Amino acid sequence: MRKRINRTVKRRDFLKLGGGVLAGAALSKYLPRTVGQSGAVVEAAGFSQVAATPADIHLVGTDGWIYLPGEIAIPGTVNQFYLPDDFAPPGLTAYMFGFRDVTGLTNDQVFAQKMKCQATAPLFWVDEGQEYRLKLTNVGLAMRPDLIDEHTVHWHGFRNAWPIFDGEPHSSVRVPIGRSLTYFYQPFHPGTYMYHCHVEETEHVHMGMTGSVFVRPAQNGNAYTYNGKTYHKFAYNDGDGSTGYDREYVINLTDFWAEAHWADSHVQLPDWTNFNAEIFMMNGRVYPDTLAPNGGVDGNPFNLNDANGDAVAPVGRPELQYQPLTSLIEVNAGETVLLRFINLSFSKQSMTVPGLKMRVVGTDATPLRGTTGADHSYDTHTIHIGSGGTFDAIFTAPENVTSVKTYLLYNRNFNRLHNAGAAGYGGQMTEIRVHPAGTLKAQSDPNTAELA
Amino acid sequence: MNKTARLKPTRRSFILGLTLAMVALAFIAYNVIQVAADGPVAAPATGIVCTENASSTFTLTAKEGYISMADGNQIYMWGLAEGRDDFQYPGPVLCVNQHDTVTIVLHNTLIEDTSLVFPGQVDVLANGGPMEPQFDGQGNLTSLTEVATANGGSVTYKFVVNEPGTYIYQSGTNPGIQTQMGLWGALVVRPSMGPDYAYNDATTQFNADSEYMMMLSEIDPLLHQAIERGESFNMNDYNARYFLINGRTFPDTLAPNNANWLPGQPYSSLSHIYPYHPVDYPLPALDRFIGMGVEGYPFHPHAFNAQIIARDGRLLQTPLGQDLYEERFSLPINPGQTSDALYAWTDTYKWNPDAAPGDADEFPVEIPNQQNLPPGLFYGSPFLGNQDVVPVAGHSFNQCGEFYHIAHNHNLQQITGWGVVLIGQITFTRIDPPLPNNCP
Numbered sequence: 001m002r003k004r005i006n007r008t009v010k011r012r013d014f015l016k017l018g019g020g021v022l023a024g025a026a027l028s029k030y031l032p033r034t035v036g037q038s039g040a041v042v043e044a045a046g047f048s049q050v051a052a053t054p055a056d057i058h059l060v061g062t063d064g065w066i067y068l069p070g071e072i073a074i075p076g077t078v079n080q081f082y083l084p085d086d087f088a089p090p091g092l093t094a095y096m097f098g099f100r101d102v103t104g105l106t107n108d109q110v111f112a113q114k115m116k117c118q119a120t121a122p123l124f125w126v127d128e129g130q131e132y133r134l135k136l137t138n139v140g141l142a143m144r145p146d147l148i149d150e151h152t153v154h155w156h157g158f159r160n161a162w163p164i165f166d167g168e169p170h171s172s173v174r175v176p177i178g179r180s181l182t183y184f185y186q187p188f189h190p191g192t193y194m195y196h197c198h199v200e201e202t203e204h205v206h207m208g209m210t211g212s213v214f215v216r217p218a219q220n221g222n223a224y225t226y227n228g229k230t231y232h233k234f235a236y237n238d239g240d241g242s243t244g245y246d247r248e249y250v251i252n253l254t255d256f257w258a259e260a261h262w263a264d265s266h267v268q269l270p271d272w273t274n275f276n277a278e279i280f281m282m283n284g285r286v287y288p289d290t291l292a293p294n295g296g297v298d299g300n301p302f303n304l305n306d307a308n309g310d311a312v313a314p315v316g317r318p319e320l321q322y323q324p325l326t327s328l329i330e331v332n333a334g335e336t337v338l339l340r341f342i343n344l345s346f347s348k349q350s351m352t353v354p355g356l357k358m359r360v361v362g363t364d365a366t367p368l369r370g371t372t373g374a375d376h377s378y379d380t381h382t383i384h385i386g387s388g389g390t391f392d393a394i395f396t397a398p399e400n401v402t403s404v405k406t407y408l409l410y411n412r413n414f415n416r417l418h419n420a421g422a423a424g425y426g427g428q429m430t431e432i433r434v435h436p437a438g439t440l441k442a443q444s445d446p447n448t449a450e451l452a
Numbered sequence: 453m454n455k456t457a458r459l460k461p462t463r464r465s466f467i468l469g470l471t472l473a474m475v476a477l478a479f480i481a482y483n484v485i486q487v488a489a490d491g492p493v494a495a496p497a498t499g500i501v502c503t504e505n506a507s508s509t510f511t512l513t514a515k516e517g518y519i520s521m522a523d524g525n526q527i528y529m530w531g532l533a534e535g536r537d538d539f540q541y542p543g544p545v546l547c548v549n550q551h552d553t554v555t556i557v558l559h560n561t562l563i564e565d566t567s568l569v570f571p572g573q574v575d576v577l578a579n580g581g582p583m584e585p586q587f588d589g590q591g592n593l594t595s596l597t598e599v600a601t602a603n604g605g606s607v608t609y610k611f612v613v614n615e616p617g618t619y620i621y622q623s624g625t626n627p628g629i630q631t632q633m634g635l636w637g638a639l640v641v642r643p644s645m646g647p648d649y650a651y652n653d654a655t656t657q658f659n660a661d662s663e664y665m666m667m668l669s670e671i672d673p674l675l676h677q678a679i680e681r682g683e684s685f686n687m688n689d690y691n692a693r694y695f696l697i698n699g700r701t702f703p704d705t706l707a708p709n710n711a712n713w714l715p716g717q718p719y720s721s722l723s724h725i726y727p728y729h730p731v732d733y734p735l736p737a738l739d740r741f742i743g744m745g746v747e748g749y750p751f752h753p754h755a756f757n758a759q760i761i762a763r764d765g766r767l768l769q770t771p772l773g774q775d776l777y778e779e780r781f782s783l784p785i786n787p788g789q790t791s792d793a794l795y796a797w798t799d800t801y802k803w804n805p806d807a808a809p810g811d812a813d814e815f816p817v818e819i820p821n822q823q824n825l826p827p828g829l830f831y832g833s834p835f836l837g838n839q840d841v842v843p844v845a846g847h848s849f850n851q852c853g854e855f856y857h858i859a860h861n862h863n864l865q866q867i868t869g870w871g872v873v874l875i876g877q878i879t880f881t882r883i884d885p886p887l888p889n890n891c892p
Contacts, residue, residue, distance in 0.1 A: 053817070133817060150826065154754075157781035160800045161755040163831065163855050164820070168754060170828040171856040171880070173820050181825055182817040188800070202864040202873055272873070273693045275865035346863045348748065364757060366779040371655070374774035386750035388862030389782035 055135035055182055057124055058103045060110060061151035061175070061197060061209065063141040064117035065092035067319035068286060070420025072258040072278055082258035083279075083420060087143070087265050091319045094256065095143065095265035097197075097207035098322075100311070101304060102137070109309030115142035118311060118322040119284030120252045120344075121195070121211025123301070123446065128218045128237075132185045140177040143265050150174035152181075154198040155213060156388060157365055159189050167198045174199055190217035190236050191365025192340040192390040194252070202272050206260055208284075210344040212250045215365070235338055235392045236367040242377070243361045245338035245394055247443040249329050251409075253385070253428060254281045255345035258420075275346060280416040280428040283325040283447070287410075287419075287429035292317045294448060295324030302445055327430040329409065330449035333401035333437045339409075340446075341383060341391040349428065350412040352382040353395065356432070362392035382412055397434040407432040497708035498722045500663045500740070502547035502640070503534055509555040510546055511535045514566050514600070514635060517716050521694050522701040522875040527671055528680035530562055530633040531716070539716050541699040542667055542744075543621070543637025550616045550644050550652075556609045560600035566635060567599040568609060569624035571788060572765045576611040583609070596624030616643035616651050617765025618740040618790040628687050631744065632675055638665055638742055641765070650738055650792050651767045655775060658794060662725050662737035668751065668785050668861070668877055669744035670695050673870065690746070693870035695861060695877040697721040701869055702878035723859070723881040727799040727836070732886065736794040743785040749866065749877065751783045753859040758783055758793035765790065782862055797857075797883050805835045822846070830856040830880070837885030852891035855883040 065088050072083040080086075084093035098117030102110045126132045138151045152174055154167035163171040165183045175181045197209035217237045223230050224241025231244025238244075255277035260270045282290050294301040295314045301324045306312050313321035331337050339358065343349055361377045362368055368377040383391045398405065410429035411417055419426030441450045495501045503510065512532045517539025519527050532543030548554050560566050569583075570576055576583040578598035586595040600607040619639040623630035643652045650656040670692035678685040697705045698719035706722045707714060726733040739758060743749060757779035762768055768776040783793060804813040819834060822843045832850035833840040839853045860867050860878040867876035884891050 131816065156752070157757070159756055160798045161857070162801060162803070162834065162836075163755075163857060164834040166754055166857065168828075168858045170858060171830045173822065173825040173827050173831060175825060179824050181820055184816040186801070186816075200873065202868050205864055271871040272865040272868040273691070273870055346865050348750070364779065364781045366757060368778075370769075370775040370777055372774050374770050374776055376776050386748060386782050386784050386862070387864075388750050388752045389780070389784075 053133060055103070055133040057101060057122070057132075058105075058110070058135045058137065059099045059122065059153070060102050060113050060117075060137050060139045061097070061099055062114045062117045062139045063095065063097050063143050063207075064115050064322055065089055066094050066096055066119045066208075066284065066322050067092050067289075068094045068256065068279055068281075068420070069289075069426070070279070070422045072420050074262075082262040085262055085265055094258075095207075095261045096322075097141070097204055097209050097264075099197075099209060099211060102309065105305065105309040110137060111139050112309060114139045116310065116322065117208065118304075118324055119208045119281070120254060120325065121209065122304075123212045123250055123252075123325065125214045125216060125446070126185060126187055127216050127220075128188060128190050129186065132187075134183045134185065135180055136175055136183065137180040138175045138177050144267070146267065148177060149204070150176045150199045151197045151204070151209065152199055153183055153195055155183075155185060155193060155195045157193045157390070158185065158187065169199050187215045189365055190215045191362055191367075192250075192342060192392055193365055194342045194344055194388075194390065196344060203260075203264070205344065206255075206257065206346065207264060208254070210252070210254055212252045212340070212342050214250070214340055229336065231336070235361055235394070238361075238367065243338075243367065243392070243394065244336065246335040247329075247331055247449075248338040248340060248446045249327070250283070250325075250340045250342065250446055251327060251351070251430075252283050252342045253345050253349050253351075254284065255279065255347070256281060277346065278420055280345065280349070280411060282327045282428045282430055284323045285320065285325075285327065286426050288425070289317075289320060289323070290327040290430040292320055292326060293328075294326045295321065299448075300445075301325050301447065325447055327447070328449075329430065329432040330435065330440060331397045331432065332435050332440050333397055334399040336394060336396045337432075339391075339393045339395070341385055341393065343385040343387050343389055346387055348384060348386045349416070350382055350384050351409065351428070352412040353407055353409045353432065354381060355407050356395045356397075357381060358383065358393040358395045360391055360393045362390075364390055397432075401434050401436050403436070405434045407434070495709040496661075498664075498720050498724045499661065499709075500547075500640070500665050501545060501709050501719060503544035504547040507555070508548040508552040509557075510544070511557045511559065512543060512568075513537075513559045513561060515539050515561045517541070519699065519717050520704070520714060521671075521869060522704055523869055523872040525673065525694075525870070527673055527694070528676045529716075530566075530630065530635055530679075532635055532637055540718055541634045541716055542669070542719070543635070545638045545640060545665055545719070546621070547640045547642065548613055549642045550613060552641075553610065553612050554639075556621075558600045558607050558609070560602060560605045562602060564602050565595065565599040565605070565625050566602075566630060567595050567597045567607060567624040568621050568635075569597050570609070570611060570619065570621050570639070572615075572617070572619045572790075573611045573613065576609055578609055579607055580610075594625075596627065599625050613639075613641045615765050616641045617762055618742065618792055619765055620742055620744070620788065620790060622744075629675070629679065629685065632672065633679060636744060638667060638740070640740065648735075650794075651762060653767060653769075653775075655777075656761055656767070656792075656794070657735055658738035659725075659733070659735040662723065664721065664723050664737065664739050665698055665719060665742070666721060666739045666751070666785075667698050667719075667742040667744065668696070668749050669699070670746075670866075692745070692866075694875075695745075695749075695866040695869065697877050697879050701875045702867070703875075705879040721879040723879070724884070725797060725881060726884050727886055728796045729886060736796040739793045739795065741783065741785050741791040741793065743787050743789050745787055748784050748786040750862045751785050751859070751877075752781060752862040753783075753795065753881065754857040755881070756795045756797050756857075757781050758795045760791050760793045762792040763789060797855075797881070799836065803835060805833070805838050836883070837889060852889055853885055854891060857881045857883070
């Protein structure tokens with residue numbers, strides 16, 4: 001098996017270049033120093049921290065507004081609503097906490113993203129064995145100047161994590177407003193994960209500080225033939241191509257309890273044991289908005305920001321400016337699709353695809369094989385996914401499609417298949433569109449499709 | 453329903469709750485340290501506490517009592533005490549050996565009939581005859597099994613435990629109310645291979661010093677209040693407000709076994725392990741999960757996938773003996789079900805505070821400054837076995853540079869309790885530096 005490790009520039013490499021020496025000297029001269037018990041010199045890290053090794057991704061934690069359709073009235077009132085929130089800016093309806101990808105932005109641009117978080121948080125992925133640095137900057141909550149909440153990033157499911165990079169505040173450190181921390185990851189277990197803030201986690205997770213992350217296996221790039229088809233991309237190091245796929249889509253499931261979101265924008269707090277979500281989202285949107293295209297420059301959600309650092313809305317959908325990721329699954333006839341399901345809602349969900357058979361090949365970033373290789377992957381049309389869990393499921397689109405054939409992927413918990421109680425379909429639903437062979441180019445990034 | 457009737461907690465009450473939780477946490481951490489320093493009394497500070505005897509004959513007394521919630525609330529309970537012991541919740545962890553004949557005499561001091569059922573056991577005898585559902589003269593079901601009558605009745609159950617594993621015993625009479633009130637406990641059957649095996653399979657060996665019960669349950673305080681007042685309770689109104697591990701809410705979950713400030717709640721759930729080492733610490737820890745809620749709990753341990761090796765006392769394997777173990781970071785702990793899970797933490801990265809620039813074990817990012825990035829109460833330093841100077845006016849319960857990782861229910865509304873955050877189903881795994889170390 002070929003091991004492919006994409007190394008980023010290491011701290012020592014940077015130091016070798018010389019620039020770091022100067023930067024380091026400057027830092028050590030002007031910044032306060034403390035000496036740990038070990039004798040290690042601890043340099044202060046303000047928000048202008050000069051990281052010796054540049055981060056691979058830079059996120060801010062902040063608040064913001066998104067668009068969710070429908071109305072949820074405040075009980076016992078006349079014409080007062082939890083949703084749409086009466087403080088919402090024009091076109092938007094729901095108050096959120098969240099992250100934004102500000103990689104490469106200037107310091108001023110970074111802080112200008114306050115109150116511009118996105119739902120769900122930026123999707124990123126790392127190769128098995130790759131060293132990856134994630135810098136988190138807390139730019140504060142614009143709607144809540146009274147709240148001095150810190151943030152962290154918890155890579156949920158990361159094996160053998162050191163507490164300092166785990167983000168759980170009792171056992172590590174938190175990032176206050178105006179400060180940054182760089183998290184380091186070198187994952188060795190391929191599969192689908194999630195990340196979220198772990199400070200005041202019930203509130204911050206529910207308010208939207210939730211994102212998707214996955215690890216590509218070292219086996220990628222090798223060719224394996226399975227069921228007569230040759231693959232170069234795989235969910236796991238299967239050794240036989242049984243987790244091979246042509247296209248991949250992340251389906252991140254969250255929920256929305258309107259009272260809690262309204263409470264946060266109105267300087268209130270709910271009793272979380274009254275939790276009763278009314279709205280169920282897929283990649284931060286509800287059906288039919290789940291079908292809207294990706295945001296970002298040229299519709300690339302992984303190049304989201306314009307020259308000023310603000311998010312570029314999906315074409316024709318300005319209200320989805322901060323909900324950039326599509327859930328529309330597009331595939332050529334006969335191709336194989338990996339669905340990476342992530343549940344960061346507060347209850348179990350039942351995702352079903354009538355008409356297609358999914359093969360569940362992994363859960364919680366673990367291939368469904370016993371320790372001696374016994375295969376317990378299984379075929380199903382419904383997966384039951386608990387909170388904090390991930391499922392990797394593969395389906396193969398039918399052959400011989402001459403015009404676009406549509407399948408629906410939705411939550412079988414039908415009480416969750418509406419938009420705030422309004423008539424018609426909504427909530428956690430999307431479409432799988434199977435195109436005639438050759439319609440789409442090979443997929444470059446997850447949740448994207450381009451015409452050939 | 454109750455949503456409209458309930459006043460919105462204010463930010464002030466939230467802060468108060470947070471402060472209470474932090475003060476309680478400080479108290480617990482202090483006491484964990486004290487108990488650890490003074491040495492264990494009757495039971496080890498952490499880990500399973502077995503109730504066991506040579507004849508595997510137990511007397512359980514159903515009686516009333518109270519338990520404490522971390523927000524200061526007191527909840528009226530019914531519990532199962534061993535013999536004439538004081539009330540406790542949950543009932544005693546009964547440990548027996550495979551092929552034992554287990555005898556359980558149930559005495560009832562409560563004001564209504566009660567009984568016990570033993571899911572997973574076969575051919576159970578009640579008062580010498582086969583265990584049977586009970587009906588009144590009109591054919592209405594009155595109990596799932598033979599009862600100990602109210603106000604002093606008794607019943608004797610007897611069965612042979614043929615299969616090792618983790619099991620539940622629980623009330624079989626008015627069980628919706630009685631299990632919620634606290635009439636349940638765990639039964640652990642040790643396999644013939646020995647007490648440091650979960651099952652009769654070499655792959656199920658675990659570190660005997662790191663065996664934990666993880667009994668997840670919940671409390672609707674209004675149900676308990678109704679029973680305490682002698683009123684009826686409509687189960688349509690059921691709405692759990694507190695979520696517990698081994699009968700305690702966080703941070704009490706971290707307090708040692710038999711903590712004297714938690715009478716009636718004897719069981720800790722703090723896990724205590726060392727980094728995996730092929731010679732010095734080769735065996736994993738074992739969690740024995742029990743789901744006592746009315747819906748499943750997705751339980752999420754940080755920093756390792758727990759390997760589920762068995763459910764309901766049956767090893768997960770193919771007919772040919774190949775294992776079907778599942779590594780999960782979100783473990784489904786479903787109602788009435790048990791799961792046994794092995795876990796370990798490996799020091800993969802081995803970063804060293806004394807590494808020279810460019811060394812392979814050099815810390816990979818700028819070392820965080822605690823003046824800028826506030827540390828948590830359990831934080832020592834970025835490094836295992838190392839403690840930074842605590843910032844001025846700061847405080848830390850870290851003892852020797854040990855690591856902590858949280859483990860919690862990921863239905864995050866269930867890590868709160870009736871309006872107070874961070875008092876739900878939360879516990880921690882403590883990872884000590886390899887021996888020899890400076891830990892007390």
